[in-house]
Each structure stands twice: as structure tokens, then as C-alpha cells.
Amino acid sequence: MVYYTAMKKPAWSILPDEWKPILTDRGLRAFRADQILQSLYRDMILDWDSATTLPKDFRETLKEEFPLTKFEVTAVSESADGTKKLLITFADGESVETVLIPARDRFTQCISTQVGCAMGCAFCASGANGLVRSLKADEIVAQYMAARAYGDITNIVVMGMGEPFMNYDETMRALKLINAGKGPNVGARHITISTCGVVPGFEKLSQEGLQFELSVSLHAPNNEIRSTLMPVNRSWPMEELLETCARYTKATKRIITFEYTVVAGINDSRANAEELARQVRRVPMAKVNLIPLSPVSHRPDFKTPDEQTMLMFLDVLMKNGIQTMLRRSRGKDADAACGQLRLRRIRQDDSTCA
Numbered sequence: 001m002v003y004y005t006a007m008k009k010p011a012w013s014i015l016p017d018e019w020k021p022i023l024t025d026r027g028l029r030a031f032r033a034d035q036i037l038q039s040l041y042r043d044m045i046l047d048w049d050s051a052t053t054l055p056k057d058f059r060e061t062l063k064e065e066f067p068l069t070k071f072e073v074t075a076v077s078e079s080a081d082g083t084k085k086l087l088i089t090f091a092d093g094e095s096v097e098t099v100l101i102p103a104r105d106r107f108t109q110c111i112s113t114q115v116g117c118a119m120g121c122a123f124c125a126s127g128a129n130g131l132v133r134s135l136k137a138d139e140i141v142a143q144y145m146a147a148r149a150y151g152d153i154t155n156i157v158v159m160g161m162g163e164p165f166m167n168y169d170e171t172m173r174a175l176k177l178i179n180a181g182k183g184p185n186v187g188a189r190h191i192t193i194s195t196c197g198v199v200p201g202f203e204k205l206s207q208e209g210l211q212f213e214l215s216v217s218l219h220a221p222n223n224e225i226r227s228t229l230m231p232v233n234r235s236w237p238m239e240e241l242l243e244t245c246a247r248y249t250k251a252t253k254r255i256i257t258f259e260y261t262v263v264a265g266i267n268d269s270r271a272n273a274e275e276l277a278r279q280v281r282r283v284p285m286a287k288v289n290l291i292p293l294s295p296v297s298h299r300p301d302f303k304t305p306d307e308q309t310m311l312m313f314l315d316v317l318m319k320n321g322i323q324t325m326l327r328r329s330r331g332k333d334a335d336a337a338c339g340q341l342r343l344r345r346i347r348q349d350d351s352t353c354a
């Protein structure tokens with residue numbers, strides 16, 4: 001028994017290509033791999049008893065050795081624009097949010113990589129109480145599986161709770177699985193990872209040879225402002241971050257999108273926009289997404305800028321030759337207090353673009 005317990009491997013942590021060797025290692029028949037994959041990712045089973053194409057005794061083996069991660073959708077809130085936020089609770093009672101964002105030509109899911117977050121960005125609700133724990137790959141995949149009950153997910157953004165580069169291995173395993181042809185098969189270019197600027201993660205990602213999109217939360221035009229909003233800036237200041245971004249775009253030929261949350265009176269002046277343009281120009285193939293702050297209850301002093309300020313900021317960046325998009329939050333009425341799951345990757349939502 002001890003032997004088998006040690007061998008337990010959550011099914012949603014196994015990449016499609018790994019099934020055959022894992023099965024044969026355990027004296028199981030390799031041809032079962034394709035049947036398993038069909039049950040998992042075509043039929044989208046949530047428990048092995050539903051895999052009725054497999055013999056019953058084999059299902060018992062699968063249950064024992066490759067459990068399907070238990071989760072419950074413990075809350076669903078829907079906003080007027082069709083955005084749904086699900087609260088997913090795991091066996092240990094910890095929960096994360098995942099958000100489903102419908103649009104004309106896509107259905108985007110925003111997923112979480114950690115319960116809470118250690119990064120402590122000033123305006124972020126998820127980090128307000130620190131990190132509880134990182135998610136395992138199968139728990140990240142479980143969010144995708146939960147979402148499939150609501151429709152075919154075409155795009156994934158890793159912009160939920162947590163910092164993906166602080167949980168690099170598990171996050172990458174989950175994304176590779178979701179991307180796999182014999183898995184859910186969500187295209188790599190439809191998967192966006194967002195980091196607050198954990199520099200070692202860039203090097204690792206550039207060596208993966210994958211086509212995932214990368215967003216970097218910048219939120220400030222200089223170290224002085226950035227360090228007050230984002231403690232991570234004290235570990236990896238802007239010069240180092242921007243140099244790393246430049247190396248990344250040169251090595252991978254992939255675009256980087258800088259996220260810039262505009263906070264009234266903090267980072268929203270014309271001078272801030274001009275300085276931001278100078279900084280961003282140091283990175284080839286960089287774009288900027290401007291997002292108005294979503295108010296958060298733990299920082300009532302942070303205010304959302306008015307439309308005019310957003311347009312001024314956009315105008316300055318564009319006049320400086322920076323490709324810029326203005327985004328709007330979606331799903332606000334689903335949970336107004338949540339600034340983290342800002343729902344903004346949707347083309348129909350873009351009010352302006354360069």
C-alpha cells in the first residue's frame with residue numbers, strides 16, 4: 001500500500017506524451033494512454049467513474065494511482081456583461097478565483113496560480129493578505145476543467161491570483177498540458193502569462209521555446225513610483241527589468257505587453273506618460289496596455305482616473321510612437337472589490353487602439 005501511495009500522480013499533472021511511459025513503468029498497457037486522453041480531454045470527465053469506455057477494474061486502478069483532483073465550484077457570480085467569476089475550492093479548503101469572459105470571437109479564462117500572493121502590490125486585492133500557498137499543476141488545470149462546463153475556452157490569461165514566475169514549474173506544466181495537442185489544445189498564442197517582473201522567470205521562459213504571450217506589469221515610469229506601488233521593484237529595479245525584457249524580445253522574437261494600471265494622482269500625469277514612453281522604447285517590440293485602476297477596499301485612497309486622463313495618457317504614448325491600447329475592466333458588478341481579476345483581454349472592449 002505504501003508503495004502505491006508513493007506512486008500516486010494526479011492525472012491532470014501528466015502531460016499527454018508522458019502517459020505511455022508512466023503506464024508501462026507500472027506494468028499497465030500502453031494502448032490505454034489514448035483512451036485515457038480521450039476520456040480526460042475529449043469527454044472532459046471530472047471523475048474516473050464517468051470514463052465508461054474503460055473497463056471497471058482499470059478505472060479502479062486509475063482512481064487509485066492517478067486521481068482526478070477534487071474541487072468544488074463554491075460560488076458563481078455573474079455580471080451584466082456576461083462575465084462569470086467562479087470560486088474554486090480544493091480538498092484542503094483553500095479557494096481561488098477564475099473568471100470567464102465571453103466576447104464576440106473568443107471565450108477567455110483568467111486563471112490563478114497561487115492562493116493569495118507574496119508580491120504585495122499596493123493596489124492588488126489578492127496580495128493584501130499575503131501568500132497562503134502555491135497551486136500544483138493539477139489545481140491550475142482543474143480551473144480550466146471547471147470552466148469547460150460553461151463553454152469552449154479559446155484563450156487563457158494567467159492574470160488571476162498569484163505570481164506565475166514565483167510558481168514557475170507548476171504553472172508551466174499546467175500551461176503545457178492545456179496547450180498540448182492531445183490535451184485541451186488551446187493554442188500557445190492564445191495563452192498569456194502575466195508577471196509583476198520576477199526577472200529569473202524571463203530567462204527560463206525564453207529557453208522553453210514556446211509561443212506563449214508575455215505581459216509585464218509595469219505600472220510606473222520610474223523606480224521611485226514603482227517601488228511604492230510594487231515591492232518587487234526593490235529586488236529587480238526597472239533598469240534591470242527593462243534590460244531583461246529587451247533580451248527576452250531579442251532572443252524569442254516575441255512581443256512583450258506592458259500593463260500600466262493608471263492610478264489617479266499617482267502615476268497619471270503627462271510627465272509620467274512621457275517618461276514611460278522613454279522607458280518602453282528601450283524594449284524592442286513592446287506594447288502598452290493602459291488600464292484604469294479597479295477600486296479596492298483595502299486602499300480607499302487609490303482612485304480611478306477619469307476618462308480624460310486616460311485619453312491624455314494614451315495620446316502622449318501614441319505620439320511618442322508606442323503601440324498602446326486602452327482597456328476597460330469587465331465584470332465589475334460581479335465583485336466590485338476585486339481588482340485582481342480585471343477582465344480586460346477582450347477585443348470588443350477596447351475603446352481605442354493604436
Ligand code: SAH
Pocket residue numbers: 121123124125158159160161162163164194195196197215216217259261291292293294295296338339340341342
Ligand atoms: N502577478 C501577475 C499576474 C496577476 S495580476 C502580475 O502581476 O502580472 C494581473 C494584473 O492585474 C497585474 O497587471 C496587476 O498589477 C493588475 N491589478 C491588480 N490589482 C489591480 C487593480 N486594483 N486595478 C487594476 N489592475 C490591477
